Amino acid sequence: AEIQTHTFVLQSTSVKKLCGTHNIITVNGQFPGPTLNVSNGDTLIVKVYNKAQYNATIHWHGVRQFRTAWADGPEFVTQCPIRPGGSYTYRFTITGQEGTLWWHAHSSWLRASVYGALIISPTMGTTYPFTKPDRQIPIALGEWWNRNPIDVVNQATRTGAAPNVSDAFTINGQPGDLYPCSSSDIFRVSVKAGETNLLRIMNSAMNTDLFFSVANHTMTVVAVDALYTKPLKTNVLMLGPGQTTDVLLVADQGIGRYYMAARAYSSGQGVPFDNTTTTAILEYEGSSTTSAPTMPSLPFYNDTKTVTTFADGLRSLGSHDHPVFVPQSVDENLFYTVGLGLINCTGQSCGGPNGSRFAASMNNVSFVLPSSFSILQAQLLGKKGVFTADFPDNPSTQFDYTAQNISRGLWSPVKDTRVKVLKYNTTVQLILQGTNIFAGESHPIHLHGHDFYIVGAGFGNYNSRTDPQKFNLVDPPMRNTVNVPVNGWAAIRFVADNPGAWLMHCHLDVHITWGLAMVFVVNNGPDSLLSLESPPSDLPLC
Numbered sequence: 001a002e003i004q005t006h007t008f009v010l011q012s013t014s015v016k017k018l019c020g021t022h023n024i025i026t027v028n029g030q031f032p033g034p035t036l037n038v039s040n041g042d043t044l045i046v047k048v049y050n051k052a053q054y055n056a057t058i059h060w061h062g063v064r065q066f067r068t069a070w071a072d073g074p075e076f077v078t079q080c081p082i083r084p085g086g087s088y089t090y091r092f093t094i095t096g097q098e099g100t101l102w103w104h105a106h107s108s109w110l111r112a113s114v115y116g117a118l119i120i121s122p123t124m125g126t127t128y129p130f131t132k133p134d135r136q137i138p139i140a141l142g143e144w145w146n147r148n149p150i151d152v153v154n155q156a157t158r159t160g161a162a163p164n165v166s167d168a169f170t171i172n173g174q175p176g177d178l179y180p181c182s183s184s185d186i187f188r189v190s191v192k193a194g195e196t197n198l199l200r201i202m203n204s205a206m207n208t209d210l211f212f213s214v215a216n217h218t219m220t221v222v223a224v225d226a227l228y229t230k231p232l233k234t235n236v237l238m239l240g241p242g243q244t245t246d247v248l249l250v251a252d253q254g255i256g257r258y259y260m261a262a263r264a265y266s267s268g269q270g271v272p273f274d275n276t277t278t279t280a281i282l283e284y285e286g287s288s289t290t291s292a293p294t295m296p297s298l299p300f301y302n303d304t305k306t307v308t309t310f311a312d313g314l315r316s317l318g319s320h321d322h323p324v325f326v327p328q329s330v331d332e333n334l335f336y337t338v339g340l341g342l343i344n345c346t347g348q349s350c351g352g353p354n355g356s357r358f359a360a361s362m363n364n365v366s367f368v369l370p371s372s373f374s375i376l377q378a379q380l381l382g383k384k385g386v387f388t389a390d391f392p393d394n395p396s397t398q399f400d401y402t403a404q405n406i407s408r409g410l411w412s413p414v415k416d417t418r419v420k421v422l423k424y425n426t427t428v429q430l431i432l433q434g435t436n437i438f439a440g441e442s443h444p445i446h447l448h449g450h451d452f453y454i455v456g457a458g459f460g461n462y463n464s465r466t467d468p469q470k471f472n473l474v475d476p477p478m479r480n481t482v483n484v485p486v487n488g489w490a491a492i493r494f495v496a497d498n499p500g501a502w503l504m505h506c507h508l509d510v511h512i513t514w515g516l517a518m519v520f521v522v523n524n525g526p527d528s529l530l531s532l533e534s535p536p537s538d539l540p541l542c
């Protein structure tokens, strides 16, 4: 195993896109940011200098951070933000993960432009559990705003209304040739007939689930969220923000040019928020660069059936070298509702529905970040008043979660900083139940510091008698981000084997802004964080 050292400088950079020039925050002037190539077992030391005008942190999305919680990165959870002019060094080791992960800013909406790929090759001396690819192609799906995304979210927070949607979807930072002024702003990659390509796809978009297809080519999924899967052939992928998918693509079509394309899956909406398509070009060596590329047919914006078929097809690899250890029994049984709500604006009218403001919650608690200490520091120092350990294990009232407007109680969540304390090594089963109080939507729920098995999922209200009988406890897929189906539920299992404070949240940034988050504190007693290393000396304080 190697030790790799990198320097990230956050800075303002001017970029030309969609008929205009804009200043965005980048890492080292690059958009998207640098791709890190490592092997399983390697240690990364990344020194981050903040030369931008905003508070910032970097999160290593999906990295287990086994016993290195100080390096996880979400602001006010494991560290206070790096102030403008400040710096912080992240140190961590990749343990037991192979495939594609990514890194992104975890402060306000900075991640709109501050993100990049983290590619993890097999442990030195071992190889892939599939045909060795001839070429690797990172594909970062993203979103582009013609306005400063931080202004967009700040305006929405002020008014209580929904924030503006982005102006384009992107592939490796480029909108592609279907958007205005973008005919040459398109990612192109050349491949050789007969060769096998490993596409490492990540959804780095802020607020959009995305379908992805390649014209005329079948893809074989081999890993999701840096965990190997049984090979799954498909013509279309759906990735929620935060998710990654590795696919093998054999260049087995005629010499020519083929579009790779992505567009939104707007799960619960009667109308698509944005039905535009971002494109990139796969060009065979020897093809004419003037020939028109073939376009794939992407699913309709609300094609939940295709999403479900794809999700249901995923299975852990479960080979001798990559075994499956699904917990067969459970110590903690948790049931969390996830969804949107509204908060009344007393004495004034806000910009949300009926003069209210948008809110989102888990079990009717809308998460508020602390500001004086990070949760991890407060836990370690025994500081009172930063958070309370009373996050509820169940919703306060039971109702028909998938019917609209039934329970007035859940219209209006409480805003608070509550955590759930898990004893070290507890086996957890968590049911994530989507709600439809005024709108149902699919939510990509991401857990920091742990991967989990998705043992079941379905539509409607979870039934604790009949649904567990259908759980897959043999080879369910393991991920760090699960798409809770629109008007449905997902069941996950994990072992709380990593001491620290771990954020769990919807990876649609608009929902985290509205409070769709909570924190698990994993420790071995009320005040001890078992074997957590003491904080690095340069840890930013509030």
Ligand code: C2O
Pocket (backbone or CB within 6 Å): 059, 061, 074, 104, 106, 242, 446, 448, 503, 505, 507
């Ligand atoms: Cu990809 Cu909390 O993050």
